[in-house]
Amino acid sequence: MNLPLALTTTIILTLLLVTIAFWLPQLNVYTEKYSPYECGFDPMGSARLPFSMKFFLVAITFLLFDLEIALLLPLPWASQTINPKLMLTVALILVSILAAGLAYEWLQKGLEWVE
Secondary structure, eight states: OOHHHHHHHHHHHHHHHHHHHHHGGGTOOOHHHHSOOBTTBOOSSOSOOOOOHHHHHHHHHHHHHHHHHHTTTTHHHHTTSSOHHHHHHHHHHHHHHHHHHHHHHHHTTTTOOOO
């Protein structure tokens, strides 16, 4: 299979699936599905509760550090390269960036729960 045919097929299939996913939920509009449910009774208050901004910031920080730590996973395979000094330099730079980010979060009290 050549590249233009594969790209055309992929684009057409993607557009078709996005169109179906966009139009399909609009066919069945049920007001019962969109109302909050509290054990068969009418809701007493709002279903939306306030969200802790501190929790949100800690969660975002965790995701960023987790993503950066995932960059360290290929290091065992990179150690088998021709130039291991370059690999060690890149790893040291990455760990230094992680440590600097952690120190910054710590100094800004981004990891504290008590205000």
